[in-house]
Amino acid sequence: MTSTGLRRDELAAFLRSRRARLRPAEVGLPEGVRRRTPGLRRQEVAQLAGMSIDYYIRLEQGRGPHPSRQVLAALARALLLSRDEREYLFRVAGESPPPSTGPSREVGAGLRHLIDAMADTPAYLVDASYEVLAWNRLATYFIGDLADVPPDDRNMVRWMFRWAATDTHWTDPEMLRFTRTSVADLRAAYGRYPHDPRLRRLVTELLGTSPRFAEVWAEHDVEERRPVVKRVEHPELGPLEFECRVLHVPETDQRMIVYVPEPGSPTQRAFRRLAEHAPA
Structure with missing residues (x-):
């Protein structure tokens, strides 16, 4: 854990696990050729979140800079995180979770x-x-x-x-x-x-x-x-x-x-x- 509260290893592991669980069709991407590993590719997550692939790779490797709140919000959207998962993402990144803006209208x-x-x-x-x-x-x-x-x-x-x-x-x-x-x-x-x-x-x-x-x-x-x-x-x-x-x-x-x-x-x-x- 850093002095800012950022837990780099935990953040990296969480991002990898959330990326691995998603299928391309769930985020509007074509399945494409056969994939060697389950889930999205790193470059696909970076594309969905609007950031450079190098920046995202460093986050997954636990050596990136302290991500901003805007970056965390973009990652939460790209990885289709639930409310609890989004809150966890912010906390392991050393940030206070954003308040819920309105009632959840998603039906599981x-x-x-x-x-x-x-x-x-x-x-x-x-x-x-x-x-x-x-x-x-x-x-x-x-x-x-x-x-x-x-x-x-x-x-x-x-x-x-x-x-x-x-x-x-x-x-x-x-x-x-x-x-x-x-x-x-x-x-x-x-x-x-x-x-x-x-x-x-x-x-x-x-x-x-x-x-x-x-x-x-x-x-x-x-x-x-x-x-x-x-x-x-x-x-x-x-x-x-x-x-x-x-x-x-x-x-x-x-x-x-x-x-x-x-x-x-x-x-x-x-x-x-x-x-x-x-x-x-």
């Missing part, structure tokens, strides 16, 4: 598989600002088929405050609690990501268009979502009752929302019937 393959595997349970994934990122077939019966909805209009909180003043949601104590805790969780995200433009636009929009949102927002409650019991009069399935369980995904600050019926209940049977007849 594992989460997608998990949501799809819940064949008889409605489930969907939202980011910290409640933008819906992924959903399974049963969820479309409750939130609609979002494949036909513009990405900028897939926000749960926006949907809530579009309900008409006469909507029965506003007289249901459980739904009111659900709405208030959603706004409190949104405010917590607003504090974590003060520079995210999409989150700021959402809050500004709702403050200007929904007096009810402005009233709840002004209470300054800050908390993460808790499960609530939802009772829904579904147009196809009739009366349903289930726990709306919110599962936090720590590494991305996302939430998986799952509609969990009581075992053996009419709602569970309805979900199973729906799953059997839902189009593939």
Whole structure:
């Protein structure tokens, strides 16, 4: 370790390991001729990061200069580093990691598989600002088929405050609690990501268009979502009752929302019937 906190050997080993795991197609490069070793070539990483091949080779050999924050950010982009990996890269280079500018909207393959595997349970994934990122077939019966909805209009909180003043949601104590805790969780995200433009636009929009949102927002409650019991009069399935369980995904600050019926209940049977007849 140097006096600046740079751990050259660890940085070199980390760069080599991250380069070796990538395939050219993952970064938009042709596979080309057969490669003697797995992963990208050094010159390809240097090209993607916008630096000289000599400079990058010296970093991988543990004898380069102290990389600047701009160089580290370029390497993180070139190597497709996750949030945790980017933070680690900065720390072994003796730098403080850059703050997260906004909620993560990347959906990992594992989460997608998990949501799809819940064949008889409605489930969907939202980011910290409640933008819906992924959903399974049963969820479309409750939130609609979002494949036909513009990405900028897939926000749960926006949907809530579009309900008409006469909507029965506003007289249901459980739904009111659900709405208030959603706004409190949104405010917590607003504090974590003060520079995210999409989150700021959402809050500004709702403050200007929904007096009810402005009233709840002004209470300054800050908390993460808790499960609530939802009772829904579904147009196809009739009366349903289930726990709306919110599962936090720590590494991305996302939430998986799952509609969990009581075992053996009419709602569970309805979900199973729906799953059997839902189009593939």
